Amino acid sequence: MLQDLPTxxxxxxxxxxxxxxxQSELAYAERIEEIAEQFSELVDNPAKFTFVPIxxxxxxxxxxxxxxxxxxxxxxLEKRVGLKLDPDSSHVMLCGxxxxxxxxxxxxxxxxxxxxxxxxxxxxxxxxW
Numbered sequence: 001m002l003q004d005l006p007t008x009x010x011x012x013x014x015x016x017x018x019x020x021x022x023q024s025e026l027a028y029a030e031r032i033e034e035i036a037e038q039f040s041e042l043v044d045n046p047a048k049f050t051f052v053p054i055x056x057x058x059x060x061x062x063x064x065x066x067x068x069x070x071x072x073x074x075x076x077l078e079k080r081v082g083l084k085l086d087p088d089s090s091h092v093m094l095c096g097x098x099x100x101x102x103x104x105x106x107x108x109x110x111x112x113x114x115x116x117x118x119x120x121x122x123x124x125x126x127x128x129w
Contacts, residue, residue, distance in 0.1 A: 001093060002014070002016070002032065002035045002036070002039070003035055003039075005039065005042065005043070007047070008039040008040075008042070008043045008046045008047050009043055009046070009047075010047075011047040011091075012047055012048065013047055013048050013049075013050070013083065014047045014048070014049045014050070015049075015050045015052065015081050015083070016032060016049070016050070016051050016052065017052045017054055017068060017071075017077060018032070018051065018052065018053055018054065019054035019055075019056060019067070019068050019096070019100070020053075020054070020055055020056070021055070021056050021057045022055060022057055022058055023055050023058060023060045023063075026053055026055070029051070029053065032051055033051065036049040036051070050081050052064060052077065052080055052081060054066070054068065054071065064076060064077065064080060067100070067103070068100065068103075068104045068107075069103045069104050069106075069107040072085075072104070072107045072108065072111065073107055073110075073111075085108070085111060085113065087111075087112040087113050087114070087122060090113065090122055091116075091122055091124070092108055092113065092122055092123050092124070093123075093124045093125075093126070094123065094124070094125050094126070095125075095126040101125055101126075105123055105125060108122070108123050109123070
């Protein structure tokens with residue numbers, strides 16, 4: 001999705017919350033930054049990109065340290081990025097292990113967001129395995 005030019009053209013902000021168990025699993029962090037830099041140079045007015053690493057089973061400088069649903073319900077993710085999830089303008093794509101996707105999807109629904117159906121809604125889901 002980050003390598004899709006319209007993503008950088010059509011949105012004001014892109015926030016990537018990348019959650020892993022351990023710091024060593026942040027395998028794509030450098031590539032993510034490269035992609036963001038590349039697309040920032042290709043688009044006249046690119047989306048502002050924020051990368052938020054989340055490491056759940058150990059502490060890491062600069063990373064949040066809890067499961068995504070908890071970070072959402074406690075407002076920690078919104079606080080980190082300086083932006084509130086707004087059902088009228090926010091779009092969320094979830095990808096990862098089925099339990100994380102399900103738990104996060106339910107948390108987002110409790111926050112007023114809805115599943116994307118026929119182009120309407122805020123939450124798109126892709127199960128990684």
